[in-house]
Amino acid sequence: MSADTIQSIRDGLKNKQFSAVEVAREALAFAERENPKTNAYLLFSSERALEAAERVDKKLAAGEDPGLLAGVPVAVKDVILTKGVRSTCGSKILEHYSPPYDATAIERIEAAGGVIIGKTNCDEFAMGSSNENSAYGPVRNPVAPDRVPGGSSGGSAAVVAQKTAVVSLGSDTGGSIRQPASFCGVVGVTPTYGRVSRYGLVAFASSLDHIGPFARNVHDAATVLEVMAGRDPLDSTSAEAPVPDYASHLNGDVRGMKLGVPVEYMKNATGETADLIHKAIETLRGLGCEVHEISLPATDYAIATYYVIATAEASSNLARFDGARYGYRSPSSGTLSDMYRNTRGEGFGAEVKRRIMLGTYVLSHGYYDAYYLKAQKVRALITRDFTNAFQNVDAIVAPVSPFPAFKIGEKVNDPMEMYLSDIYTITGSLAGIPCMSVPCGATADGLPVGLQILCNHFQEQKMFRLADAFERTCS
Numbered sequence: 001m002s003a004d005t006i007q008s009i010r011d012g013l014k015n016k017q018f019s020a021v022e023v024a025r026e027a028l029a030f031a032e033r034e035n036p037k038t039n040a041y042l043l044f045s046s047e048r049a050l051e052a053a054e055r056v057d058k059k060l061a062a063g064e065d066p067g068l069l070a071g072v073p074v075a076v077k078d079v080i081l082t083k084g085v086r087s088t089c090g091s092k093i094l095e096h097y098s099p100p101y102d103a104t105a106i107e108r109i110e111a112a113g114g115v116i117i118g119k120t121n122c123d124e125f126a127m128g129s130s131n132e133n134s135a136y137g138p139v140r141n142p143v144a145p146d147r148v149p150g151g152s153s154g155g156s157a158a159v160v161a162q163k164t165a166v167v168s169l170g171s172d173t174g175g176s177i178r179q180p181a182s183f184c185g186v187v188g189v190t191p192t193y194g195r196v197s198r199y200g201l202v203a204f205a206s207s208l209d210h211i212g213p214f215a216r217n218v219h220d221a222a223t224v225l226e227v228m229a230g231r232d233p234l235d236s237t238s239a240e241a242p243v244p245d246y247a248s249h250l251n252g253d254v255r256g257m258k259l260g261v262p263v264e265y266m267k268n269a270t271g272e273t274a275d276l277i278h279k280a281i282e283t284l285r286g287l288g289c290e291v292h293e294i295s296l297p298a299t300d301y302a303i304a305t306y307y308v309i310a311t312a313e314a315s316s317n318l319a320r321f322d323g324a325r326y327g328y329r330s331p332s333s334g335t336l337s338d339m340y341r342n343t344r345g346e347g348f349g350a351e352v353k354r355r356i357m358l359g360t361y362v363l364s365h366g367y368y369d370a371y372y373l374k375a376q377k378v379r380a381l382i383t384r385d386f387t388n389a390f391q392n393v394d395a396i397v398a399p400v401s402p403f404p405a406f407k408i409g410e411k412v413n414d415p416m417e418m419y420l421s422d423i424y425t426i427t428g429s430l431a432g433i434p435c436m437s438v439p440c441g442a443t444a445d446g447l448p449v450g451l452q453i454l455c456n457h458f459q460e461q462k463m464f465r466l467a468d469a470f471e472r473t474c475s
């Protein structure tokens with residue numbers, strides 16, 4: 001695509017180099033042509049895209065403000081509902097499900113002039129770290145096609161890296177935006193929990209789910225977040241806090257900013273990933289930041305805590321897929337309980353079933369206190385570690401993942417090994433703080449690596465300023 005950032009589209013529309021409809025047509029044609037290389041899109045919403053683009057052109061012709069995202073092609077992870085446009089969650093159980101309403105994030109994107117061009121592939125119900133758990137086949141990493149793009153928002157990261165969308169939306173429960181952003185070499189942002197309404201995001205683990213943007217630069221990611229953020233009466237956990245104009249505060253000045261580097265994240269970091277993170281930290285020091293070593297002692301418990309809380313909440317949330325209310329119903333059932341059993345048995349993939357079983361177990365009578373309640377207590381300790389750290393530092397910098405993109409098939413038979421790939425991202429998700437991945441270079445084989453930046457609740461602005469200042473040193 002010729003216009004490939006929000007700013008370049010805004011300028012092109014203003015100077016009448018092209019119309020929004022022309023941008024949409026070109027984006028759709030290009031994405032459809034390129035998609036077989038990655039399998040990142042599950043569906044193109046051409047009709048809806050062209051209607052949205054026409055609305056933008058009409059506003060421009062009438063001299064009205066077309067919005068912050070005017071004419072910008074946006075791709076959307078398939079766990080986010082789009083009215084009348086099939087939303088499968090990467091699952092067979094929702095193969096033919098066409099939602100009767102839009103997620104709030106989608107409404108806001110379109111109200112700001114954004115053009116939704118398609119739905120992206122993902123791990124089934126956002127459960128996974130490699131996009132290999134999709135019922136619609138894996139996604140290939142555009143940078144290295146024999147490798148995974150990361151997960152669970154693998155498709156949304158891949159389309160931005162492949163330039164088949166300008167920006168995209170993903171969801172993060174334990175790292176599913178930052179990890180694929182890191183693997184594909186794009187910017188990915190998990191906002192503060194409650195910053196973006198979850199209304200219309202199909203629930204995986206409600207106390208951990210976030211919607212956030214992918215973009216090719218920090219400025220674009222900040223703009224998309226600004227459009228989506230803010231209180232929504234349809235999500236009782238969405239926050240009242242005012243939404244700053246994120247993008248206009250990116251001035252490159254981070255002098256005197258105090259950065260914390262957690263010993264627990266660096267002690268096992270080895271190889272090229274660790275080298276690139278160390279180099280990024282030195283770059284930030286060169287920009288005038290003060291770097292301090294900090295400790296987040298509860299880090300070791302994060303994965304176990306996450307897999308108790310996330311599976312417990314998932315088992316409860318996914319109870320609604322019973323063949324009676326949504327999507328697939330097994331045709332071969334004599335009784336009601338057979339219908340439930342067969343529908344869920346045939347409709348869900350192996351990883352989803354594994355998590356429902358684990359979650360049902362930890363919530364069952366007699367185990368609730370020992371597992372779920374205990375995990376919530378440890379979660380509070382993990383959050384307290386961050387609260388303590390942010391008394392002394394403005395931001396925490398760390399790796400996103402212990403390793404770069406791995407080969408397709410490499411970890412599918414070892415769920416524990418797969419779960420460990422989220423070791424550095426899960427803590428931020430449990431604490432509900434804003435965190436992001438910004439590209440910080442590539443290995444000798446050309447595999448991208450992301451630097452993770454974490455800030456205190458609702459301090460996205462500070463996080464973006466640091467990420468943007470760092471990004472400027474890379475260009």
Ligand code: GLN
Binds near residue numbers: 127128129151171310
């Ligand atoms: N990879 C983690 C999991 O499998 C995180 C997923 C996510 O953030 N949606 O649960």
